[in-house]
Amino acid sequence: xxxxxxxxxxxxxxxxxxxxxxxxxxxxxxxxxxxxxxxxxxxxxxxxxxxxxxxxxxxxxxxxxxxxxxxxxxxxxxxxxxxxxxxxxxxxxxxxxxxxxxxxxxxxxxxxxxxxxxxxxxxxxxxxxxxxxxxxxxxxxxxxxxxxxxxxxxxxxxxxxxxxxxxxxxxxxxxxxxxxxxxxxxxxxxxxxxxxxxxxxxxxxxxxxxxxxxxxxxxxxxxxxxxxxxxxxxxxxxxxxxxxxxxxxxxxxxx
Amino acid sequence: xxxxxxxxxxxxxxxxxxxxxxxxxxxxxxxxxxxxxxxxxxxxxxxxxxxxxxxxxxxxxxxxxxxxxxxxxxxxxxxxxxxxxxxxxxxxxxxxxxxxxxxxxxxxxxxxxxxxxxxxxxxxxxxxxxxxxxxxxxxxxxxxxxxxxxxxxxxxxxxxxxxxxxxxxxxxxxxxxxxxxxxxxxxxxxxxxxxxxxxxxxxxxxxxxxxxxxxxxxxxxxxxxxxxxxxxxxxxxxxxxxxxxxxxxxxxxxxxxxxxxxxxxxxxxxxxxxxxxxxxxxxxxxxxxxxxxxxxxxxxxxxxxxxxxxxxxxxxxxxxxxxxxxxxxxxxxxxxxxxxxxxxxxxxxxxxxxxxxxxxxxxxxxx
Ligand SMILES: Nc1ncnc2c1ncn2[C@@H]1O[C@H](COP(=O)(O)OP(=O)(O)OP(=O)(O)O)[C@@H](O)[C@H]1O
Ligand SMILES: [Mg+2]
Numbered sequence: 334x335x336x337x338x339x340x341x342x343x344x345x346x347x348x349x350x351x352x353x354x355x356x357x358x359x360x361x362x363x364x365x366x367x368x369x370x371x372x373x374x375x376x377x378x379x380x381x382x383x384x385x386x387x388x389x390x391x392x393x394x395x396x397x398x399x400x401x402x403x404x405x406x407x408x409x410x411x412x413x414x415x416x417x418x419x420x421x422x423x424x425x426x427x428x429x430x431x432x433x434x435x436x437x438x439x440x441x442x443x444x445x446x447x448x449x450x451x452x453x454x455x456x457x458x459x460x461x462x463x464x465x466x467x468x469x470x471x472x473x474x475x476x477x478x479x480x481x482x483x484x485x486x487x488x489x490x491x492x493x494x495x496x497x498x499x500x501x502x503x504x505x506x507x508x509x510x511x512x513x514x515x516x517x518x519x520x521x522x523x524x525x526x527x528x529x530x531x532x533x534x535x536x537x538x539x540x541x542x543x544x545x546x547x548x549x550x551x552x553x554x555x556x557x558x559x560x561x562x563x564x565x566x567x568x569x570x571x572x573x574x575x576x577x578x579x580x581x582x583x584x585x586x587x588x
Numbered sequence: 589x590x591x592x593x594x595x596x597x598x599x600x601x602x603x604x605x606x607x608x609x610x611x612x613x614x615x616x617x618x619x620x621x622x623x624x625x626x627x628x629x630x631x632x633x634x635x636x637x638x639x640x641x642x643x644x645x646x647x648x649x650x651x652x653x654x655x656x657x658x659x660x661x662x663x664x665x666x667x668x669x670x671x672x673x674x675x676x677x678x679x680x681x682x683x684x685x686x687x688x689x690x691x692x693x694x695x696x697x698x699x700x701x702x703x704x705x706x707x708x709x710x711x712x713x714x715x716x717x718x719x720x721x722x723x724x725x726x727x728x729x730x731x732x733x734x735x736x737x738x739x740x741x742x743x744x745x746x747x748x749x750x751x752x753x754x755x756x757x758x759x760x761x762x763x764x765x766x767x768x769x770x771x772x773x774x775x776x777x778x779x780x781x782x783x784x785x786x787x788x789x790x791x792x793x794x795x796x797x798x799x800x801x802x803x804x805x806x807x808x809x810x811x812x813x814x815x816x817x818x819x820x821x822x823x824x825x826x827x828x829x830x831x832x833x834x835x836x837x838x839x840x841x842x843x844x845x846x847x848x849x850x851x852x853x854x855x856x857x858x859x860x861x862x863x864x865x866x867x868x869x870x871x872x873x874x875x876x877x878x879x880x881x882x883x884x885x886x887x888x889x890x891x892x893x894x895x896x897x898x899x900x901x902x903x904x905x906x907x908x909x910x911x912x913x914x915x916x917x918x919x920x921x922x923x924x925x926x927x928x929x930x931x932x933x934x935x936x937x938x939x940x941x942x943x944x945x946x947x948x949x950x951x952x953x954x955x
């Protein structure tokens with residue numbers, strides 16, 4: 334594929350005190366593809382994502398979106414560009430219902446009061462377009478949903494806003510087999526709809542099922558970018574565990 | 589309820605169509621209904637025990653009068669508690685605002701409507717200022733609300749006493765006492781109750797129908813989630829405490845109209861009474877749950893008990909005992925409800941897996 338990347342990250346760094354969590358990362362997302370980001374616990378995956386979301390701005394480095402250099406200093410910045418993150422901890426409000434969660438921070442008003450009917454029908458349409466059929470009522474509180482349903486709501490929230498890049502941090506970590514399959518289908522569908530999709534996962538089976546590109550992060554350094562069809566799980570495992578570093582003989586690009 | 593329901597595509601359409609969720613449905617979903625039943629039972633009980641004297645216009649009037657000022661305070665307290673905060677200072681802020689208001693009106697000659705309304709403005713402003721201070725310290729300085737408002741509870745009362753030298757003020761415009769304190773609408777409906785009802789109604793609309801209200805629930809539910817979608821959480825919290833201060837100011841003004849004086853010594857239990865009412869009314873101290881309607885019912889219960897006990901000749905001290913039991917029961921029920929509701933949350937980062945088999949990963953995690 335020769336489409337140019339929608340999101341490009343160059344040499345970003347992030348430290349917490351004396352700890353360098355990201356040590357000059359390069360990363361890119363191509364529209365209409367699914368990019369997997371893998372790495373061991375603490376490699377810095379979530380930190381990279383939080384930088385892109387504007388909730389933990391990078392210390393240095395450059396981010397370009399659709400070819401233009403952008404600043405991501407707060408969540409609004411990312412949201413305005415059309416970058417949406419589905420967090421590892423989901424960040425849903427348990428006491429609110431599905432519609433309220435999907436519209437959180439971007440409520441639709443009719444004058445002063447909220448336009449409940451409009452929000453509800455748009456939420457319903459979005460869920461339908463994603464072929465979601467497992468929720469009983471849109472007015473169900475999120476606390477009463479299963480893990481997979483919660484994940485679905487979080488993803489649907491990202492889709493609702495016609496975003497261009499959707500980033501999912503371990504969307505299948507807490508799910509059973511059937512629900513994992515559903516979420517992966519959803520991820521694939523997002524890619525087919527032309528979005529740039531990033532998925533973080535520890536489950537390489539999932540990764541190989543949906544991803545077009547695989548990036549491996551090792552202790553704050555991006556070690557390799559692989560095309561799915563050019564690699565295999567055991568090679569990826571070697572990169573993840575530091576057993577293989579990027580040099581001659583690898584299938585991946587140097588990053 | 590533990591199995592996720594599979595539904596057909598038609599159900600999805602039904603679900604999408606069900607766009608008309610009424611405000612009534614939303615309110616009953618928050619389970620304030622049980623407490624209405626409790627109030628109902630209490631009323632029935634007293635009506636049976638004292639058929640001639642309990643359900644009289646006179647008695648109902650005095651019940652409403654005695655609830656009115658608490659209800660105004662309850663509006664602000666409900667907002668604060670829904671954010672998982674607490675405002676212990678409302679009784680003292682009431683006193684402080686009434687002192688400022690009485691002082692201002694006294695200086696203007698303590699006569700006429702203009703003076704009374706300027707007094708109202710002064711009370712609201714004084715209350716709002718304390719609310720802002722509370723909110724600022726909670727949201728920006730990150731001092732726990734319990735401590736902040738315990739501090740302002742002492743400070744507001746102390747300053748009120750400093751200003752007056754500890755002597756209550758009595759110079760209140762006569763029109764204000766006659767109309768606001770003791771006037772009636774349609775012959776029988778106390779103006780005090782009408783004013784309180786308007787405040788309650790406005791509070792209810794703000795909480796249940798606007799973006800501000802929704803965000804109040806959202807912040808009480810998960811402030812981090814709100815921050816991530818760009819909600820200005822700190823600013824919102826400050827506004828919530830300002831509302832609590834302003835309603836306390838309003839209550840201060842109503843209170844001097846009703847008692848025809850400031851009441852510096854009479855409000856040490858006010859905050860606790862109101863908070864108890866809010867909690868009995870179904871608002872959760874853990875945040876994210878509650879209604880203004882429930883608060884009004886929760887505040888009516890102690891007043892009704894008091895009135896009923898007096899009529900049937902039980903020592904009214906028992907009211908305190910019964911309310912104590914209600915309060916603990918309300919918090920217990922809330923806890924049970926929460927335990928039942930929590931599932932699927934609390935996720936941990938996963939481990940490296942290939943083909944569903946977890947691989948051993950080095951470092952971290954063990955800590
Ligand atoms: N706010 C913070 N303050 C200090 N250290 C942090 C902070 N956030 C993350 N870290 C550290 O940064 C490192 C990378 O964390 P990060 O959450 O990005 O890892 P991850 O790759 O997402 O791991 P996992 O697979 O466990 O989710 C860890 O060592 C973590 O302890
Ligand atoms: Mg992570």
